[in-house]
Amino acid sequence: MTAVPLWVRLPARERVGWLRTVDHKAIGVLYIGMGVAFFAIGGLEALLLRAQLATPEERLLDPETFNQAFTVHGVTMILLAVVPLLVGFANYLVPLMIGAPDVAFPRLNALSFWLSLVGGIVLYFSFLAGGAPDTGWFSYAPLSERAFAPGTGVDYYILGLAVNGAGTIIGAINLAVTILLMRCPGMAISRVPLFVWMTLVTSVLILGAYPALTAALVMLLVDRQLGGHFFDPGGGGQAVLWQHLFWFFGHPEVYIMVLPAMGMISEVIPVFSRKPIFGYGFVAGSSVAIAFLSFGVWAHHMFAVGLGDTENAIFSATSMLIAIPTGVKIFNWIATMVGGRLRMTTAMLFAVGFIAMFVIGGLSGVSLAVVPIDLAVTDSYYVVAHLHYVLFGGTMLGIFAGTYYWFPKMTGRLLNEVLGRWHFWTTFVGFNLTFLPQHWLGAVGMPRRVFTYAASTGWGPLNLLSTIGAAILAIAMVIFFVNLVRSLRSGEIAGDDPWDAFTLEWATTSPPPPENFASIPAVTGRRPLWDRKHPELRDAP
Amino acid sequence: MIAVRPAIGTNRTLLGVAIFIASESIFFLAIVLAYVAYRDAGLATAKATLDIGRTAVFSVALFGSSGTMALAARAESGRWLAATIVLGAIFLTGQGSEYARLLGEGIGPGSALFGTTFFTLTGLHGLHVLAGLVALGALVAANRRRRRAVHPVAWEAVGMYWHFVDAVWVVVFSVVYLGTLL
Incomplete structure (x- = not known):
């Protein structure tokens, strides 16, 4: 137990060594720091977008800047904020949860992080090099071809994403090998915490999906720099090939972003319900099912392309199938809470918020899997609302739950619960105010990615409401940052196990020593720490 | 005693190497699928310009190098490793001369769809061969410096990657070169 708020307890000679650290905890913190920084940048970009759309005929941003802002906002949030945040938590927690001293390849781990960060910097360097990419985060061809995007923005997009993706792929290899080969004695794969299961499934998704993106990026680079014709209809190429490759990556990417968050709340909910998770096998198995299905649904992003009724029907059906394993999980979490002694900490509030918001995002997702509905609202604000309910209402609330839950382990100090409650409720109100109205805006026909709209459309009031919501959301994030900084400096000392938790990461000090554990408890079940604290109530092996 | x-x-x-190879396979699959998707558009050019016989000879060098690699890994033999490097280099030389000929005939990555797909697919494979040669070179260097310091796993790991690069060429050669016979 330390009174000094060191993020990671490194030996003295390495405290200056963030640049050369290979400790999985330090690298986890670096990833999280990268994610937080880019989350702030991406959030500011979102505020610019909302300010521009607050009223009709607004001229705060010119159209070119607006295009750059939404493109970079999307890429930033998905690849430079959410993925690093989740990978950071996985890096920090997975070895602790499975009783390992580190990941399988510590030096490779450092390489992953630095590649991911350099990829992000390359993308942002485009601003200095004559303009950021302005073709949307999925950068459809032929718009992204040189003829229509003559600047260097798209080239930086290609390089940035390829380098960032290489880091992510290497990181996934590392985590997968760690989980498969480095579990402590007794920690069978059927006993690892569900967050570890989700990390394993996510790693498999990364390894299957990211290479398709890399391949597409290479082809686009050949087109742009060597005069190739992959996506150039004038030269016999097909623009739709880009869409196939991109969404073969892009849809699994959604689960890459949401499964680890599901893993987080699968740790938080049992501890604050004082019960083991309901249906461990179903939570793990349904994730494998989601991963499997996620590679067969990509063309639901392409219903409007005109692939044909048969193709659309098949992809519609597979997309709807995903609702089944997802729904299974929702019931598992609710059943875990039923009959439990609930402790409504901030972490638990965010976890419950995740369930509520993710259900809305999931249901609007099912509605989008219905081809006629999709054709009516494709590329409209309905889609924007849907994806934000999944990625903010789902993933980000899950990450906040995880942050309140594991911050004490990483820093030795608790986050402030009063500020935490303010953070939760302002987030909840601000989020819904921002994105709920966008369902209606999309339904009445407001297209996404327009920099302004005429007053006669009648879209003004709902847009203003949405912008007010964004401002409240911004206040929520300020409260969160204040809480982070204050608690780091002077938060209540947490101790090893502030939540009376179940899993191994709480069996060591907060923060853990470089080697993680002085001694590892004998693992005979899914809740090793609980078993040690309550031998008379231990889970049946 | 059997080790x-x-x-x-x-x-x-x-x-880790096995998982990396699985991931790389998806990468190549995407590029090969793009080649196949555009095959018809480039078939006439491919039939007229690709030299199957000559490339087959150079391919044999690469296929053979998998054999020498297996022998090198089994015996931890620097000589067989050197043979592998030579065979890999012969293959790359062959590819280089093929490129020079095609470029001389005005067929490049920007000329038409065939050139785009051909140079991308074979070029990416060539880069992987080059990366493999670097890995083999590193193994040779380490083996020369301090033979005992080279971990047995290093031989296996580099060997796995080299066999993968070889296997990709089996697919690429079949799709690109033998495909013109269909």
Whole structure:
């Protein structure tokens, strides 16, 4: 137990060594720091977008800047904020949860992080090099071809994403090998915490999906720099090939972003319900099912392309199938809470918020899997609302739950619960105010990615409401940052196990020593720490 | 005494390389699919310009190098490793001369769809061969400096990657070159 708020307890000679650290905890913190920084940048970009759309005929941003802002906002949030945040938590927690001293390849781990960060910097360097990419985060061809995007923005997009993706792929290899080969004695794969299961499934998704993106990026680079014709209809190429490759990556990417968050709340909910998770096998198995299905649904992003009724029907059906394993999980979490002694900490509030918001995002997702509905609202604000309910209402609330839950382990100090409650409720109100109205805006026909709209459309009031919501959301994030900084400096000392938790990461000090554990408890079940604290109530092996 | 050979199921490095290869396979699959999707558009050019016989000879060098690599890994032999490098270099020389000929005939990555897909697919494979040669070179250097310091797993790991590069060429040669015979 330390009174000094060191993020990671490194030996003295390495405290200056963030640049050369290979400790999985330090690298986890670096990833999280990268994610937080880019989350702030991406959030500011979102505020610019909302300010521009607050009223009709607004001229705060010119159209070119607006295009750059939404493109970079999307890429930033998905690849430079959410993925690093989740990978950071996985890096920090997975070895602790499975009783390992580190990941399988510590030096490779450092390489992953630095590649991911350099990829992000390359993308942002485009601003200095004559303009950021302005073709949307999925950068459809032929718009992204040189003829229509003559600047260097798209080239930086290609390089940035390829380098960032290489880091992510290497990181996934590392985590997968760690989980498969480095579990402590007794920690069978059927006993690892569900967050570890989700990390394993996510790693498999990364390894299957990211290479398709890399391949597409290479082809686009050949087109742009060597005069190739992959996506150039004038030269016999097909623009739709880009869409196939991109969404073969892009849809699994959604689960890459949401499964680890599901893993987080699968740790938080049992501890604050004082019960083991309901249906461990179903939570793990349904994730494998989601991963499997996620590679067969990509063309639901392409219903409007005109692939044909048969193709659309098949992809519609597979997309709807995903609702089944997802729904299974929702019931598992609710059943875990039923009959439990609930402790409504901030972490638990965010976890419950995740369930509520993710259900809305999931249901609007099912509605989008219905081809006629999709054709009516494709590329409209309905889609924007849907994806934000999944990625903010789902993933980000899950990450906040995880942050309140594991911050004490990483820093030795608790986050402030009063500020935490303010953070939760302002987030909840601000989020819904921002994105709920966008369902209606999309339904009445407001297209996404327009920099302004005429007053006669009648879209003004709902847009203003949405912008007010964004401002409240911004206040929520300020409260969160204040809480982070204050608690780091002077938060209540947490101790090893502030939540009376179940899993191994709480069996060591907060923060853990470089080697993680002085001694590892004998693992005979899914809740090793609980078993040690309550031998008379231990889970049946 | 029979030394226990490291296995993918228990050795971190080998499992890591195996997973990396699986991921790389998806990468090549995407590029090969793009080639196949555009095959018809480029078939006439491919039939007229690709030299199957000559490339087959150079391919044999690459296929053979998998054999020498297996021997090198089994015996931890620097000589067989050198043979592998030579065979890999012969293959790359062949590819280079093929490129020079095609470029001389005005067929490049920007000329038409065939050139775009051909140079991308074979070029990416060539880069992987080059990366493999670097890995083999590193192994040779380490083996020369301090033979005992080279971990047995290193031989296996580099060998796995080299066999993968070879296997990709089996697919690429079949799709690109033998495909013109169909």
